[in-house]
Amino acid sequence: MNKYKLENGINFYDKLMQSMDDESDDDEFLCKISGFPLNDKMVTLECNHKFNYEPLFKEICKQKFDFKSYEYHLLSKDEMLKIRKMKKDYFIKCPYCRNIQFSIIPYYEEYGFDKIFGVNSLDPLCYGYKKHFSNIYGSDDYEINMYGVVFKKGICNEVDDNFICKSKYVAFIPNTEFSYCTFHYKKAVRKYNKNEKNKKLEEKAKLKEEILMKRKKLFEEKNLERAEKGLPPLKNLPSLKKEKENVVIQSIEIQEYIPEVENEVILTCKGILKSRINKGKQCECKKIFKDGFCKRHFSNNNDKINLK
Structure with missing residues (x-):
């Protein structure tokens, strides 16, 4: 291949190929229809071509309903075989490469578009298509x-x-x-x-x-x-x-950590044990019956009061 060199040893062919690569890199982030940067509602078709939702929806509807390019007598033999094999009564074409696919595009309510069967809906009742411009x-x-x-x-x-x-x-x-x-x-x-x-x-x-x-x-x-x-x-x-x-x-100031269990006030019987191994210690019964005593020590305490 011929090499064309300009001043300062610049290779014209390499620069040309580099510029083409730069343009192709930029195209990956642009809508294939409008040419504007892809937004958060972009749609990637099965052929990996990417479009912004609004121009894609309008282009599919224009081709399908206005130009009638989806009618069967306008399809190629390969396209017809593909449709018969899938046994579906709907499909969409990529506006860029014309690849046929049987998965529809999503429906976004915020755009205000109608639900259309075979485009952005699989509801068979959504067959209506309203043109939004004069003829x-x-x-x-x-x-x-x-x-x-x-x-x-x-x-x-x-x-x-x-x-x-x-x-x-x-x-x-x-x-x-x-x-x-x-x-x-x-x-x-x-x-x-x-x-x-x-x-x-x-x-x-x-x-x-x-x-x-x-x-x-x-x-x-x-x-x-x-x-x-x-x-x-x-x-x-x-x-x-x-x-x-x-x-x-x-x-x-970071204070000392005190577990919640230690802070919890636990009420126990205030009676004093008078026998066995815990003689002289406070009763640990938590079931308070009356006046701070458990049922056992309350009765003992009342007996003493009555004797006096």
Whole structure:
């Protein structure tokens, strides 16, 4: 294979392949329909292609109900055999590679979409599909559902040196004031994503430069201090310590641990034993009958009182 080299020994072919790899890495985190970053409601189909939920649902419904591309006479022989083998009356196609699968996409109530049999529901009663846009081309309320967004009447912001786009149906790039037609929308999305990525890289480079400047300043200060003390200068830049917030911690006296059993006050009979091995000790009976005595010692105590 020919190797093309530019100035300073740069290999053009290697740089080209590297840029292609970078783009493929970025594509892994982008919706295959809208071109925007994947969100927390992304759906991974059996072919491993990933989509954001809203554009995937709309694209499947558009292909299935508007373009009728799911009708059996439009399927290939292999697709027909696959459907007959599974013996199911529903399937969905990957909008990116057209792979047929028989597992449906999830249903998320927060999007406000209908439950549709064979798309996001297996309830046979959910056959209804409501179009959310007008079919009258050229009317003020006419809308085009594409790339997971809705195109309405407006002005395309695509402007070149010798070209001004005159398309009348456009959609806005999210978080911007720029709108583009169906022909220029995906190109504008790629440009927007690239600009956002470059902004993050610039912010990261700026932060790295600030840290380097701080380290150099600290390096000079340390060497000045060492020179005053007659010490040799440092050879390497010192690392910056992470700044910690000054938190005033109140000193708490830790008291001696006393088990709950030791703190528990146990009431026992206050009678004194007068016979056997425990003679002279307090009765340990916990069943108090009356006046702090167990039944046995209460009767003995009453007998003494009566004798007096």
